Amino acid sequence: MGQGWKTHAYDILAPGETFELAEIEGPGCIQHIWTTVQGENRHTILRIYYDDQIQASVECPLGDFFGSAYTDYKTFAQLNSIPVCVNPENAFNCYWPMPFRKRIRMTLENVSVESVTLYYQINYALNKLPDDVAYFHAQFRRVNPLPYGKVHTILDGIEGKGHYVGTYIAWQVNNNGVFVEGEVKFYMDGDTNPELSDGKEIAGSTGFPTICGTGTEDYFCGSYGFENKTTKQYQEFSTAYSGVPHIVRPEGVINANLRLSMYRWHIPDPIRFKQDLKVTIQALGWRKDKRFLPLQDDIASVAYWYQSLPTVPFPEFPI
Secondary structure (H helix, E strand, C coil), X not given: CCCCCCCCCCEXXXXXXXXXXXXXXXXEEEEEEEEEEECCHHHEEEEEEECCCCCCCEEEEHHHHCCCCCCCCCCCCCEECCCEEEECCCEEEECCCEEECCEEEEEEEECCCCCEEEEEEEEEEXXXXXXXXXEEEXXXXXXXXXXXXXXXXXXXXXXXXXXXXXXXXXXXXXXXXXXXXXXXXXXXXXXXXXCEECCEECCCCCCCCCEECCCHHHHCCCCHHHEECCCCEECCEECCCEEEEEEECCCCCCCCCCEEEEEEECCCCCEEECCEEEEEEECEEECCCCCEEECCCEEEEEEEEEECCCCCCCCCCCC
């Protein structure tokens, strides 16, 4: 139709291709990201680099970053929260502010064996920044299955000053029964006292945490196993700061076990640290005789936080 009309609405990412979403000179701040893909959400890897760093400060599958690990372009689960929302039909929106002083570079890698169709828009402002501005970070981890008696590490090895702002977990339960008894723990700023049980150090513990939760569903702001007493099922919900927007329930003869997407944003209650931070979650259920059962589930997590640079090297990416 001529100049000024739509001619390039999307890009095609070939298998193995890394596509540059943006490279912007600063100082400035990313204000909003919108994207949608036709392809496997977990097979497209988002990376964000700040200033002159070689190390990515964000490294995460697209689906997990937007709280949608178990959906693809053929399935949809609405997520309605302050910093992240997923709208019909799988429109991913991010409102986490991402300040950058010198430059910011964003890439998307297609690690699948099929091409991905990508639509996206990135809105930003160029403006001066405070001297002590903190940079947005997000790190993906996955263990499948979790070794018996061990904890899942959401975040570790963080050095510097900052504040933790959110957790997303995609959890596949590999046992019958509840999975929600595990505690979320935040170790920060030199927490080193030994955590003992019957005189023996608990597996995966580095000491008493500054913050210790009461259970998995409690951390994600639910209670009593997210159960709907009428339906006798786990209940989906999505709110400004917490939710379980998507539950995949086993049915038929070939489907996998129960899967839950869960998010918790620490926006009104950020967890501030001055020198270091480690975050863990236990996988704990019940045996039939009411004894605790350490679980061996498939647990993937995304930690979201702000901190001063430099970014410490991330663990090897668990593709």
